[in-house]
Amino acid sequence: NAGVTQTPKFQVLKTGQSMTLQCAQDMNHEYMSWYRQDPGMGLRLIHYSVGAGITDQGEVPNGYNVSRSTTEDFPLRLLSAAPSQTSVYFCASRKTGNTEAFFGQGTRLTVV
Amino acid sequence: AQRVTQPEKLLSVFKGAPVELKCNYSYSGSPELFWYVQYSRQRLQLLLRHISRESIKGFTADLNKGETSFHLKKPFAQEEDSAMYYCATGDSWGKLQFGAGTQVVVTP
Numbered sequence: 001n002a003g004v005t006q007t008p009k010f011q012v013l014k015t016g017q018s019m020t021l022q023c024a025q026d027m028n029h030e031y032m033s034w035y036r037q038d039p040g041m042g043l044r045l046i047h048y049s050v051g052a053g054i055t056d057q058g059e060v061p062n063g064y065n066v067s068r069s070t071t072e073d074f075p076l077r078l079l080s081a082a083p084s085q086t087s088v089y090f091c092a093s094r095k096t097g098n099t100e101a102f103f104g105q106g107t108r109l110t111v112v
Numbered sequence: 113a114q115r116v117t118q119p120e121k122l123l124s125v126f127k128g129a130p131v132e133l134k135c136n137y138s139y140s141g142s143p144e145l146f147w148y149v150q151y152s153r154q155r156l157q158l159l160l161r162h163i164s165r166e167s168i169k170g171f172t173a174d175l176n177k178g179e180t181s182f183h184l185k186k187p188f189a190q191e192e193d194s195a196m197y198y199c200a201t202g203d204s205w206g207k208l209q210f211g212a213g214t215q216v217v218v219t220p
Binding site for chain 2: 030031033035040041042043044045048050058090092094095096097099100101103104105106
């Protein structure tokens with residue numbers, strides 16, 4: 001049972017480059033989300049999805065795009081990386097309702 | 113809008129001492145409340161949720177709707193409790209709102 005899998009674990013980008021962080025879950029969860037974790041700010045919601053074909057913005061969506069073509073996958077795209085996007089990114093999935101969220105192991109991104 | 117406040121960024125306690133992590137929330141409606149924990153170099157995981165009223169690893173949390181609080185407590189801290197703790201509210205769609213987190217350091 002793989003749970004939530006994120007790739008890559010580490011990434012260094014130059015300012016202006018684009019890239020996609022991958023997230024996959026095998027638990028048939030409806031809800032998937034992306035967070036960024038920064039010191040002193042906790043986890044802030046970037047984008048989320050309540051099911052395939054449905055996405056919405058979270059608290060800090062600027063500079064990021066998402067899509068949800070399947071239940072399993074929820075990639076996060078950085079359009080033009082900026083140093084302010086240096087962070088640790090977590091993907092999570094959850095069944096709708098009062099249920100436990102399962103997190104990926106995180107992607108540590110550095111933009112230079 | 114949901115908001116979660118964890119006023120302590122860092123909590124340093126001695127082994128065997130009680131520990132209490134504060135969490136206050138603002139939420140319209142009936143909230144789902146959770147505590148998540150992140151041990152060093154591990155992914156976030158659920159510690160406990162208010163609806164199950166359970167004790168996990170000696171931790172308990174009581175929901176006080178009047179004070180809109182969900183403080184996490186443990187009577188005797190252990191070194192393995194050193195971690196980052198996040199309080200979170202959830203809505204019926206699955207969206208979680210996290211607090212800023214409290215780093216707990218338990219010293220021998």
